[in-house]
Amino acid sequence: MGIVEDMKCFMEPKSVALIGVSRNVDGDSFNPLKNLINYGFEGKIYPINPKADEILGIKTYPHIRKVPGDVDLGVVITPRSAVPARVKECTEKGVRAVIIIAQGFADSDSEGRMLQEETVRIARRGKTRIIGPNTFGVINAYNGFSTALPHFELETTPVGVISQSGIFFVGLSDIIFGKAIDVGDCCDIDFADSLAYFEDDHDIRVVLLHMEGISDGQKFFKAAKRTSTKKPLVVLKSGRSERGGKAAQSHTGSIVGKDEVYDAVFKAAGVIRADDEEEAENLVKSFLTLPLMKGKRISIMTWAGSTGVITVDACEKYGMDVTDLSEATLEMIRKLSPPQWLPLGNPVDIWACMGLKGFNLERFRDEFKIILDALLYDRNSDGVVVIIPDFLALFSSLWWDVSVSVKEAAEEFPSKPIVFSIFGPKGDLAKKLTETGKTLVFNNCERAVRVLAKSNEYYEFVQRNQE
Numbered sequence: 001m002g003i004v005e006d007m008k009c010f011m012e013p014k015s016v017a018l019i020g021v022s023r024n025v026d027g028d029s030f031n032p033l034k035n036l037i038n039y040g041f042e043g044k045i046y047p048i049n050p051k052a053d054e055i056l057g058i059k060t061y062p063h064i065r066k067v068p069g070d071v072d073l074g075v076v077i078t079p080r081s082a083v084p085a086r087v088k089e090c091t092e093k094g095v096r097a098v099i100i101i102a103q104g105f106a107d108s109d110s111e112g113r114m115l116q117e118e119t120v121r122i123a124r125r126g127k128t129r130i131i132g133p134n135t136f137g138v139i140n141a142y143n144g145f146s147t148a149l150p151h152f153e154l155e156t157t158p159v160g161v162i163s164q165s166g167i168f169f170v171g172l173s174d175i176i177f178g179k180a181i182d183v184g185d186c187c188d189i190d191f192a193d194s195l196a197y198f199e200d201d202h203d204i205r206v207v208l209l210h211m212e213g214i215s216d217g218q219k220f221f222k223a224a225k226r227t228s229t230k231k232p233l234v235v236l237k238s239g240r241s242e243r244g245g246k247a248a249q250s251h252t253g254s255i256v257g258k259d260e261v262y263d264a265v266f267k268a269a270g271v272i273r274a275d276d277e278e279e280a281e282n283l284v285k286s287f288l289t290l291p292l293m294k295g296k297r298i299s300i301m302t303w304a305g306s307t308g309v310i311t312v313d314a315c316e317k318y319g320m321d322v323t324d325l326s327e328a329t330l331e332m333i334r335k336l337s338p339p340q341w342l343p344l345g346n347p348v349d350i351w352a353c354m355g356l357k358g359f360n361l362e363r364f365r366d367e368f369k370i371i372l373d374a375l376l377y378d379r380n381s382d383g384v385v386v387i388i389p390d391f392l393a394l395f396s397s398l399w400w401d402v403s404v405s406v407k408e409a410a411e412e413f414p415s416k417p418i419v420f421s422i423f424g425p426k427g428d429l430a431k432k433l434t435e436t437g438k439t440l441v442f443n444n445c446e447r448a449v450r451v452l453a454k455s456n457e458y459y460e461f462v463q464r465n466q467e
Contacts, residue, residue, distance in 0.1 A: 006129045007197035009097035011140050013072035015044035019086050020078035023052050030149035039144035064093050073097045075147045080104045084118045091126020100132035106185050135184030136166035162194040163210035172281040192223035199227040206287045209235040221269050228270035229465050232287040235271050236280045270461035272454050286451045290417040293455040295382035297323035299375035300347035307387040308347030311445040318453035323380045332374040361399045369405040376413040383417040387445050393427025403432035410438035421445040
């Protein structure tokens with residue numbers, strides 16, 4: 001049996017045994033049985049608790065050997081000392097997959113390490129695969145399944161996550177993960193195995209990795225490179241500093257290694273590295289929303305010359321080119337009748353082009369789109385960064401709402417990304433731009449440029465590795 005079929009026992013089980021599930025179902029009881037019922041999971045559920053005959057109306061068994069049918073997945077929710085015996089019972093029952101929730105194994109003391117080694121030996125003899133220990137297990141919103149103790153909101157978003165911490169099951173600020181795998185201490189199932197599941201998963205378009213460390217770098221490299229040719233992988237690698245590495249060792253028992261080695265592996269495998277949670281979310285959103293940045297040439301529209309200069313600096317910092325606009329593009333902008341003394345180029349100063357001649361609010365959206373279209377049409381431009389204040393937070397007239405114009409431009413030029421940096425407080429315009437589903441709004445122009453640079457990094461990897 002291959003690894004994908006093994007992983008389906010975790011992610012798409014037809015039957016699950018909850019070994020050691022609590023009888024307490026009150027309020028926030030952290031009860032996975034209660035969660036599965038509330039999620040509407042349609043598979044068979046076998047609660048295992050020797051002190052109960054039923055929980056929430058479902059027949060409960062004293063141990064897994066008494067379960068009458070086959071069990072795809074066993075979720076062990078016992079103290080660590082009882083885990084080896086429960087796993088042995090699972091192997092004797094023929095359970096193909098086991099999730100171990102408990103902490104205190106390789107991430108703790110010598111006794112915990114011995115318990116983990118014993119558990120792994122038992123599982124291997126019985127040809128049973130393990131996720132964990134020290135894990136929340138898995139979430140699959142597409143079939144209403146979760147092994148996590150807390151109740152999390154499920155949403156069928158096309159984003160997966162493989163993490164070494166259950167906190168990622170909460171999601172990011174604007175993203176709930178459609179599928180999640182918490183590999184925990186990685187005593188058996190690891191990042192590479194999890195990537196094998198996501199590689200050809202049509203539900204998931206982007207995968208985020210939260211990684212503290214790996215033990216088999218070559219296995220990970222092969223799996224990551226194979227998967228990243230099919231869909232973007234974004235990694236948030238922690239434990240970069242000496243102290244962070246020690247913290248990772250105590251959290252999951254991870255082998256952290258030198259950060260520059262991880263950098264080289266990620267780059268060679270086409271995995272896009274994020275420096276923090278905000279950038280990780282920005283990258284995931286960009287891969288879901290925007291066309292890939294197919295070159296390094298950026299055109300800039302700015303409401304003020306100062307923010308244009310800041311954006312030019314960001315382009316230099318991240319290896320992007322501030323393109324020279326073609327004469328045809330400059331001629332299209334001249335039709336707006338900017339002052340003759342105004343030098344035209346990249347960045348394009350929107351206020352100087354549109355406002356200094358005598359501002360006509362009713363023509364603002366049309367003229368805004370003329371500039372945006374000109375930059376998108378330019379063959380020297382691969383993408384556009386727009387830096388403006390949130391007009392609808394500053395002014396009352398809806399003539400300032402450029403979101404429809406942006407949506408139209410994005411649809412007319414579907415191969416080039418358009419990104420916004422909103423300077424100052426955000427209001428309805430930032431929301432409307434996001435709701436178009438055609439652009440992204442960033443907190444500053446450097447974040448916007450960095451996302452385009454990493455989008456281009458991924459595009460170039462895919463081009464080099466096309467079959």
